[in-house]
Amino acid sequence: MKLHQLRSLISVAEKGSIHEASRALHVTQPAVSKALSDLETELSVPLFVRSAKGTQLTPYGRSLIRHARAIEQELRHAHEDIETLLGIARGTVTIGVTPVTSTGPFARALREFSGAYPQVTVNVLELRPAQIQEGLADGSLDFGLISRIGEPSDARFYWETLYTIPTTLAVRTNHPLRGVRSLRVLADAGWLSWDALDDTTSLIGSMFSAHDVPPPKNVLRCTATALYLEMATTTDLISLWSELPFHMPAYQALLRKITLTEPLPNMTIGLICREINLTTTIASTMIDMIRTACTEFGEVFKSAGAKS
Numbered sequence: 001m002k003l004h005q006l007r008s009l010i011s012v013a014e015k016g017s018i019h020e021a022s023r024a025l026h027v028t029q030p031a032v033s034k035a036l037s038d039l040e041t042e043l044s045v046p047l048f049v050r051s052a053k054g055t056q057l058t059p060y061g062r063s064l065i066r067h068a069r070a071i072e073q074e075l076r077h078a079h080e081d082i083e084t085l086l087g088i089a090r091g092t093v094t095i096g097v098t099p100v101t102s103t104g105p106f107a108r109a110l111r112e113f114s115g116a117y118p119q120v121t122v123n124v125l126e127l128r129p130a131q132i133q134e135g136l137a138d139g140s141l142d143f144g145l146i147s148r149i150g151e152p153s154d155a156r157f158y159w160e161t162l163y164t165i166p167t168t169l170a171v172r173t174n175h176p177l178r179g180v181r182s183l184r185v186l187a188d189a190g191w192l193s194w195d196a197l198d199d200t201t202s203l204i205g206s207m208f209s210a211h212d213v214p215p216p217k218n219v220l221r222c223t224a225t226a227l228y229l230e231m232a233t234t235t236d237l238i239s240l241w242s243e244l245p246f247h248m249p250a251y252q253a254l255l256r257k258i259t260l261t262e263p264l265p266n267m268t269i270g271l272i273c274r275e276i277n278l279t280t281t282i283a284s285t286m287i288d289m290i291r292t293a294c295t296e297f298g299e300v301f302k303s304a305g306a307k308s
Helices: 003-015 018-025 029-043 059-085 105-116 129-138 203-210 225-234 249-254 281-307
Strands: 048-051 054-057 091-097 120-126 143-148 158-165 167-172 191-193 219-221 239-242 255-258 267-273
Touching: 003 018, 003 029, 003 054, 003 059, 018 029, 054 059, 059 091, 059 129, 091 129, 091 281, 105 120, 105 281, 129 143, 129 267, 143 203, 143 281, 158 281, 167 225, 191 203, 191 225, 191 239, 203 239, 225 239, 249 255, 267 281
Parallel strands: 091 120, 091 143, 191 219
Antiparallel strands: 048 054, 143 267, 158 267, 167 239, 167 255
């Protein structure tokens, strides 16, 4: 299995035809065809189905391309590490974040990193935890920041807890259930959730499960941050938040916290990546900045909580 074969595989999958892939790779169509043919012969399975609609991956091809993309990303990382050792701080860092992790200490670290390394391209993608794990597996993400209840049990990835923050339920101002104190009563109301409740990373699903309360049946799933906020503040849907937004006057004016008799679990904010020792030098530098910002944030937030 050779690198040019894997690159042909990736290009044909992305472009949809051998013709377009050959143009993107700056090689002839017969060269691309031979690379794919040799790869199929070596593996003894068909990688593509060719039809009038173009070239599509078979299940074997879809399986192989995940590894091919990860290999290509690792080679890019190797080149960037060598350039960094030569004193050339450039390259690309791609990070997956969830809405909770995209504010606060991460934003501060991002500002500091961008100022210190203007030649480095930084891509920040807001994704759900499952999507971040997919991106780590295929190499399209360098690392991710995930918010969840508790620590993950998936041993495929490196996990590092950065800080924990209290959670709270919230409703719009003048919500008819704003005085309710029981999670069991609120279960009959409408809810707003980032994830499907049976997802292991679901914050709301984890909360109901922890208190042995049947989950709500009326749930609107929304993964768009701006729309989540609008629906939380303009409808009767109940939403789950970290405590962080309620230190901002804009949120305080729009949302009212519900104080339950049942204790709510803390939200854990963590760093996730494939292998911490295999991150590029420049990505490791950014991770160190994030660690510092999170440590200082945790101390300040804890101090503010003690005073209140």
